[in-house]
Amino acid sequence: MARPVKNRRVENLPKYTYFVPAGRRKCEIEEILIKVEEFEAMRLKDVEELNQEECAQRMLVSRQTFQNIIDSARKKIAIALIEGKAINISGGNYTRNVCQFKCVSCDNTYEIKYEEDRKVCPSCGSEQVTCNKRNSFCQRRCNKQRVDGE
Incomplete structure (x- = not known):
């Protein structure tokens, strides 16, 4: 197979x-x-x-x-x-090289390229953002960064 x-x-x-x-x-x-x-x-x-x-x-x-x-x-x-x-x-x-994030403060959902800053919400400037992990590539990338200390 x-x-x-x-x-x-x-x-x-x-x-x-x-x-x-x-x-x-x-x-x-x-x-x-x-x-x-x-x-x-x-x-x-x-x-x-x-x-x-x-x-x-x-x-x-x-x-x-x-x-x-x-x-x-x-x-x-x-x-x-x-x-x-x-x-x-x-x-x-x-898979696209974007990841979908959600801001905990303003409830804004947005997509950004992996290379861009994902620690700040583009709408309200809050640093309380989380990855929505919609695809396996994004999950691997975001989990790796969390382990590496980013």
Whole structure:
């Protein structure tokens, strides 16, 4: 039996998620599904121009896994362009690099990047904030920081 797929870290969700070739109606064409983590791999490698090791580190995967992800994405994009198929970006096995926090003082719930200051509520300035721990990645990250003394 194959191992379950681990979630890949995605920093930004795509702003635009559906592309259709010009001159064709959506109902007339097939679509290719690009997973969110495949989109992120292309963004890191082709737009931010990071090397493969840096990309893999940012997505929290091995270099080989990163290579497999980006190869799959590029093949799908090439097929869509050559065969005139629509591109749909959605789904996949990913987690965002944000954590949801709740302020005990003002009851405000907000999301911030892991790298940002999570000790102060952006609404009221209170230092009484707690992690909502909505995903396993966030739980591991916040629990590790608590153990490390942050």
